[in-house]
Amino acid sequence: MWTDIRPEVEMPRLFERGGDVISFAGGLPDLDVLPLETISAQLSRLVRLGGKLALQYTTPHVAGALVPAINDLMAREGTTAGADRLVPTGGSQMGLMAVGLGIAAPGETVLVQTPAYPGAAAAFRTAGLTLHPAPEDADGLDAAALRETVLRLRAAGRTVRLLYCNPTFQNPTGATLSVARRHELLAAARELDLLLIEDNPYGLLSFDGETTTALHALDPDRVIYLGTFSKVFAPGLRCGWIAAPEQLARTLRRTTEIMSLSPSALAQAALAAFHTRAGWSDLLDAYRTSYKERCALMADALEAELGTDGPWQWERPGGGFYIWLRHRDGVDTTRFAEAAAEHGVSYVPGSHFGIDGEHADGLRLCFSNVARGRIAEGVTRLAAALSAPVPALRGAA
Known part of the structure; x- marks a missing residue:
């Protein structure tokens, strides 16, 4: 079994x-x-005028109307993604599971920034992956030590292609990896041919309104970015997205279609409608x-x-x-x-x-x-x- x-x-x-x-x-x-009254009125109008579409199955793509809403959020950290690179998910937890099932193979090793979000560890283990801590020092992920760790694991016969991190206001520590460290990390990833999984639920929730450049902004062909509306709107809609290189996005789209058959057209439409009328800033x-x-x-x-x-x-x-x-x-x-x-x-x-x-x-x-x-x-x-x-x-x- x-x-x-x-x-x-x-x-x-x-x-x-x-x-x-x-x-x-x-x-x-x-x-x-x-603003619940505003959201209620928008949902009522959406169901009244377009309910037969919003309540129906849909394709495993991010709805066209939602793409600008996603890119508005991502642009605040210096990055964007075309529709062909976006994959809809039921929140970033589903994205983690999709990456584990769709990109890796059972038995592979995924490097994990620790202390780690328990949902990520659970998703990767459920997908049959082996977890290994990514090396860190007092300033966060350590690129030099990463090189040594990956080479040692590969010399021992282990397949290592993925590194998972939560680099901005990390769960649970609240720490943020500096931009300089992000550049160093990506340089090491290119040298080692690693893909980075950037889990970013909290990146826009800085107390002073400032943001840190996303890893995805620095190398979109090396980073699988997991975004979610759960922390910047509401978790009950269960709506998020993956931004990935186009070829990987196609693979992940097939995986998420098997997992859920269809994203929620209603959730996507509701979020798009809210963004169109109010934007995200307020x-x-x-x-x-x-x-x-x-x-x-x-x-x-x-x-x-x-x-x-x-x-x-x-x-x-x-x-x-x-x-x-x-x-x-x-x-x-x-x-x-x-x-x-x-x-x-x-x-x-x-x-x-x-x-x-x-x-x-x-x-x-x-x-x-x-x-x-x-x-x-x-x-x-x-x-x-x-x-x-x-x-x-x-x-x-």
């Missing part, structure tokens, strides 16, 4: 809520900023303002509750959804999860972001969807759990 030849893959439970729990776990956007500004405020509230509360010279260390991100805490003594943060639950707060332990047991000393806090008035309270609860004596792991001798 299919499930017998692939390892069991489990995703962290990010979106479960209950009782009085303050959840810092799931990366949910703040949909309070959406909505992006509203999201940025919301996340900047929430991040500041969480970071200030962490400093007040945990201090800056204790066992926990973190950095304030410049955008995105997350703050990444690490224990200076390397304690596995899974040990605090039960105490956190007893205090009515949740987080994601760092072990979920490793690919071979690493990063267990970290934990991810998401500030994007927590009510402003409860962020400080949630950090107080978290601090109480983290300040308790370090409990033993369940099942430990």
Whole structure:
């Protein structure tokens, strides 16, 4: 059976809520900023006037009306893609699965920037790929060490053609790879004949409105770019895209057609209609303002509750959804999860972001969807759990 030849893959439970729990776990956007009345009127008009098309099957292509909306977003990071290079997806998670199934072959090794988005690791493993951490230093992905790693793996008989990264406001660390490092990384990729998978859900969510040039902008023939409307509009539409070299786009289009038969014509039409009438700037500004405020509230509360010279260390991100805490003594943060639950707060332990047991000393806090008035309270609860004596792991001798 299919499930017998692939390892069991489990995703962290990010979106479960209950009782009085303050959840810092799931990366949910703040949909309070959406102009729901405007969207409702646009959807009503769309269904009334074009429902027979919008509610029907469609082809595995990005709708022509949506291409300008996608390119408006991508251009803000210095890049664009023609319709022949675009592939529609049900969000970037589907894009990750499509790349794993359509571009790689079972048994191949994919290099992964770590700590890694758990959905990427799960997708690649489900596709039958072997994961290996991409080498990094204090400034991010290390091109020189990458050369050594790839040559060593290939000398050992492993096929290495793909490198996955989330270079802007990375999930979970919030870090952004500098443009200089991006150039170095692409130079190494060209030398090693690697394809880069650029996963970019958060790139437009900088708190100051500034953007970083996308890897895809620097070498569109070397980069498979994964975009999504989940973080810049709403995840419920399940709509995203892949921008890839034309030949790879054809392969990925066939793969996504097998996966879903048809993208959502309704979702694509709704997004295109919104962009035509309103553009993206106002909505992006509203999201940025919301996340900047929430991040500041969480970071200030962490400093007040945990201090800056204790066992926990973190950095304030410049955008995105997350703050990444690490224990200076390397304690596995899974040990605090039960105490956190007893205090009515949740987080994601760092072990979920490793690919071979690493990063267990970290934990991810998401500030994007927590009510402003409860962020400080949630950090107080978290601090109480983290300040308790370090409990033993369940099942430990």
